[in-house]
Amino acid sequence: MKSILEYFNKPLLKVSMIFGLITGLLAFAFFLGLYALGIVPLGNNKVMDMGIHVIMIAGACWYFRKKIGNGFLHLWEALTIGYVVNTIAAFINGWLIYLFITYIDPSVFTNYLAEMGALLEQGKEELVKNIGNAEFLKMYASIQAMDPSEIITDEISKKTVMAIIPILIISLIFRKQDYGVFHNKP
Structure with a gap:
């Protein structure tokens, strides 16, 4: 020691x-x-x-x-x-x-996840065009499953x-x- x-x-x-x-x-x-x-x-x-x-x-x-x-x-x-x-x-x-x-205050984290989800939804059209719908859905699910x-x-x-x-x-x-x-x- x-x-x-x-x-x-x-x-x-x-x-x-x-x-x-x-x-x-x-x-x-x-x-x-x-x-x-x-x-x-x-x-x-x-x-x-x-x-x-x-x-x-x-x-x-x-x-x-x-x-x-x-x-x-x-x-x-x-x-x-x-x-x-x-x-x-x-x-x-x-x-x-x-x-x-x-x-x-656990609501800080849930608000953060909601904000991230909304941000992802805003750019959905561009993201789906670049990476495909399956990857977009996987990305969205990973954000919602964040610990x-x-x-x-x-x-x-x-x-x-x-x-x-x-x-x-x-x-x-x-x-x-x-x-x-x-x-x-x-």
Whole structure:
């Protein structure tokens, strides 16, 4: 057990996990804000919480570079910070949303499924033309058969895909290496 705690006591992981926890809680607060405003907080409306992820990833890279790296941050450190913050945040946010739609207000999930079904019906003509009626019916049935627990994996997978480019850009912006090794100093 001690070796596991020592492993997670590394500054790179510790900072990333703390920022990931804070990001997950902020993203859930965004979810609750949408809920309080009467907006269906799942689906297309929730995508805007990616901005919270991007800001917090940049903040984590800045903090690590300033406080732990003494002004330096390698590209691999920034990439690690970005992906750990994003994954931890998506995991925490997904679980909190799952607990909310399971125990507090299940109507949020049923409204989300109804909205997804209506959206699919709106584009039915185009979809049937492109993929065929059988595939369309299979897609519609899969939406209606969705389980609330799929929110967790959906959150993690969507955030992972959506974060690739922002994490790369943030990592390139915040990286700063000491190239003094390459200088011929006695």
